[in-house]
Amino acid sequence: MHSRNPQVSVIIPAYQGERHISQAISSVLAQTFTDWEIIVVDDGSTDRTREVLQPYWEKVRYAHQENQGVAAARNCGISRSRGKWIAFLDQDDEFLPDKLATQMACVQNLPKHQTDVGIVHSGWQITSDRAEVLGEVFPWQGIRELTLASWVRQKPVFLGAMLFDRQWLAQVGGFDTQWQQTSDVDLVLRLAAIGCRAIWVRQPTVRYRQHEGNVSRNAKAQAQEIKAVLDRFFDRPHLPPEIAALEAASRYQSWVWSAARLQAMGDIRGMVECLEKSLPHSPYGMSETILDWVQGLEAYGGEYGREFDAIALTSLPEWQQLMVTVRTVFAPSLKMI
Numbered sequence: 001m002h003s004r005n006p007q008v009s010v011i012i013p014a015y016q017g018e019r020h021i022s023q024a025i026s027s028v029l030a031q032t033f034t035d036w037e038i039i040v041v042d043d044g045s046t047d048r049t050r051e052v053l054q055p056y057w058e059k060v061r062y063a064h065q066e067n068q069g070v071a072a073a074r075n076c077g078i079s080r081s082r083g084k085w086i087a088f089l090d091q092d093d094e095f096l097p098d099k100l101a102t103q104m105a106c107v108q109n110l111p112k113h114q115t116d117v118g119i120v121h122s123g124w125q126i127t128s129d130r131a132e133v134l135g136e137v138f139p140w141q142g143i144r145e146l147t148l149a150s151w152v153r154q155k156p157v158f159l160g161a162m163l164f165d166r167q168w169l170a171q172v173g174g175f176d177t178q179w180q181q182t183s184d185v186d187l188v189l190r191l192a193a194i195g196c197r198a199i200w201v202r203q204p205t206v207r208y209r210q211h212e213g214n215v216s217r218n219a220k221a222q223a224q225e226i227k228a229v230l231d232r233f234f235d236r237p238h239l240p241p242e243i244a245a246l247e248a249a250s251r252y253q254s255w256v257w258s259a260a261r262l263q264a265m266g267d268i269r270g271m272v273e274c275l276e277k278s279l280p281h282s283p284y285g286m287s288e289t290i291l292d293w294v295q296g297l298e299a300y301g302g303e304y305g306r307e308f309d310a311i312a313l314t315s316l317p318e319w320q321q322l323m324v325t326v327r328t329v330f331a332p333s334l335k336m337i
Contacts, residue, residue: 011077017091027094033101071175071183118168119198134305146198223258252281260300
């Protein structure tokens with residue numbers, strides 16, 4: 001099915017993956033581009049993950065490690081990979097059939113002198129637990145070019161939608177295992193900071209499955225980790241002044257994005273906490289900030305197939321108390337008007 005040294009290594013970290021991993025593997029087997037290998041890294045599963053993999057035993061390379069987290073599992077996969085290009089697929093997601101063909105055609109058509117391209121990015125579909133398509137995300141609509149500034153400001157990271165040059169991954173040492181929720185964002189920021197260029201394939205290439213077991217559903221921990229990742233990024237020596245100047249905008253975006261995740265999951269108190277933390281970083285006045293929050297919450301809900309009722313949200317006592325906080329924060333500037 002593939003050459004001795006395939007062009008693409010597909011790395012699937014697995015932990016308690018018995019429910020969906022067969023569908024993830026099947027989506028790779030169904031690719032129209034066939035020069036690949038699949039590496040499954042079992043991160044200490046105690047369920048039937050290994051048993052479920054038996055029908056695919058001759059089609060995957062399997063590695064087992066004690067439970068160390070997804071970043072360590074991905075690093076293990078990278079160390080065992082043979083492809084020049086690396087694709088990451090979570091155990092509960094699925095590649096669309098032309099994922100690898102489309103992204104590999106993109107890199108194969110690049111001029112030979114463009115050796116700085118190390119990431120090919122794309123869009124993604126949002127599906128239910130039963131694989132019903134709920135929405136689609138087209139991040140290039142708001143981010144025309146994937147520059148260091150756009151990565152820092154907006155952080156449009158979803159590993160399943162991306163393809164990486166393994167040489168660039170080696171340069172930054174892979175994933176930082178101290179991060180349990182945001183090692184992907186940290187990785188991409190570090191790559192962009194050393195000059196790794198990213199380009200768009202303007203179509204969805206992967207399906208992101210939403211269900212109760214998603215690791216990323218731990219949105220509060222994710223919000224705190226993003227803060228820590230940004231703390232370290234903006235402490236980098238020799239950071240270009242134009243990038244350092246984006247710190248407030250970057251932190252504001254992260255807190256509002258986390259608030260949207262929490263609101264969509266029904267955690268109104270968590271949403272309020274994140275919006276409060278965004279306040280010191282807001283580039284807007286009071287009315288513009290509130291409007292931006294509501295628009296951000298609505299946009300996130302729309303992308304992920306959720307209805308958003310602004311009137312119901314803003315009628316909640318938690319929201320009313322948040323408005324009191326907002327007026328207090330903006331009071332000095334209001335008095336000057």
